[in-house]
Amino acid sequence: MWDEGGPRALRSQGPASLPRLSEKQFAQLEAELAKGPAAHGWEDQR
Numbered sequence: 940m941w942d943e944g945g946p947r948a949l950r951s952q953g954p955a956s957l958p959r960l961s962e963k964q965f966a967q968l969e970a971e972l973a974k975g976p977a978a979h980g981w982e983d984q985r
Contacts, residue, residue, distance in 0.1 A: 960968065971979070 958965070976982075
């Protein structure tokens, strides 16, 4: 395992699966996150 493979064994093997969001959905998510928490009803969060 990792103790036999040294630092190379600890390197990332990449993502475990494909993204579940399409490019369009991801862009929409980014836009909503950019609006901040107050825009989504969390007025006490900044």
